[in-house]
Amino acid sequence: MSEPASISSGIAARYATALFELAKETGALKALEADADALTAVLSTSADFGTLISSPVFSRDDQARSMAAIVAKMGLSDLTAKTLQLMAAKRRLFVLPHVLISLTARIAEEKGEVTAEVTSATELSAEQANTLASTLKARVGKDVKLKTTVDESLIGGLVVKLGSTMIDTSIKAKLAALQNAMKEVG
Numbered sequence: 001m002s003e004p005a006s007i008s009s010g011i012a013a014r015y016a017t018a019l020f021e022l023a024k025e026t027g028a029l030k031a032l033e034a035d036a037d038a039l040t041a042v043l044s045t046s047a048d049f050g051t052l053i054s055s056p057v058f059s060r061d062d063q064a065r066s067m068a069a070i071v072a073k074m075g076l077s078d079l080t081a082k083t084l085q086l087m088a089a090k091r092r093l094f095v096l097p098h099v100l101i102s103l104t105a106r107i108a109e110e111k112g113e114v115t116a117e118v119t120s121a122t123e124l125s126a127e128q129a130n131t132l133a134s135t136l137k138a139r140v141g142k143d144v145k146l147k148t149t150v151d152e153s154l155i156g157g158l159v160v161k162l163g164s165t166m167i168d169t170s171i172k173a174k175l176a177a178l179q180n181a182m183k184e185v186g
Contacts, residue, residue, distance in 0.1 A: 008094070008095050008098060009098060011092060011095045011098075012095040012098030012099045012101075012102055013098075013102055015083065015087065015092070015095065015099045016098075016099045016102035016103045016106060017102075017106075018083075019032065019079065019080070019083050019099070019103060020032070020103060020106045020107070020110075022079055023079055024110070026079070028077060028079055029107060029110065031077040031079070031080075032077065032079065032080065032103065032107065033104075033107050034077075035076045035077055035080040036100050036103045036104055036107070037104075038074055038076065039074075039076075039080075039096070039100055040100050040104070042070075042074070043096070043097055043100070049070070052066055052067075052093070053093035053094055053096050053097075054093075054094045060088060060089060060091060063088040063091075063093055064085060064088040064089060067084045067085060067087075067088045067093070068081075068085065071084060071085075084096075087099075108145065111143070112142055112143060113142055113143035113144065113145050114140060114142050114143075114144055114145070114162065114163065115144070115145045115146075115147055116132075116133075116136055116144050116145070116146055116147065116160055116161065116162040117147050117149070117160070117161040117162075118132065118146050118147065118148045118149070118158060118159070118160050118161075119148075119149050119150070119151050119154065119158065119159040119160075119170075120148065120149075120150060120151070120154065120157075120158050120159075121150070121151065121152055121153075121154040121155055121156050121157065121170070121171075122150065122152075123148075123150055124146075124148055129146055129148065132146065132158075132160075133145075133146055136160070136162060139162075140162065144162070153172060154170040154171065154172045154173075155170065155171035155172050155175075156170065156171040157169040157170035157171050157172075157173075157174075158170065159173075
C-alpha cells in the first residue's frame, strides 16, 4: 500500500472507530447504519457529491456549508451530522468513502452478519434475493446481507462474492471456459 493510501486508511479507520463507538454507547447504531447506507447510495449515484468531498478547489467553509445543507436535506442523525461537519472543518471529507466502508463492516460484525456482493444479468426479484440470502446463510452460519448490482454482459447466472470466496455461475464465465478449452484442443 502506498504511503498516502495508508495515511488515508488510518484517518478513515479512526473516524469510523470513533463514530461507531459513540453510536454504540448512545444506542444509535440503527440510525448510524441508515445514515451510512444513505451516504453510500449518494456517493454511488452523485458525481457532484464525490467532487465536493474530494476536490481541493472547495474551501473548508464551502464544504461545511454544503455538507450542512446535504445533511439537512437527507435527514441524517445528529451524530453523523456533527462528524461530517468536523471532517469538513479538518479537510478530511476525502476519506468519507473509506469511513463508510469501515463503518458498514463494523456494524455488520456487531450484528453478526456478512455482506455478499451479488452481480446478476438481470435484477433479482425479492423472492430470488431471499432464497439466495437463506442459501448463503446456511453455508456460512451468519445472516447475509446482499449488495446487488446488474451487469448485462453476464448474459445469465450470478457472480457471488462472499468474503474471499467467489462463486461464478454466469454464462459469460462458462463461455470463456469453453473458449479456453477449445483453444487447448486446437
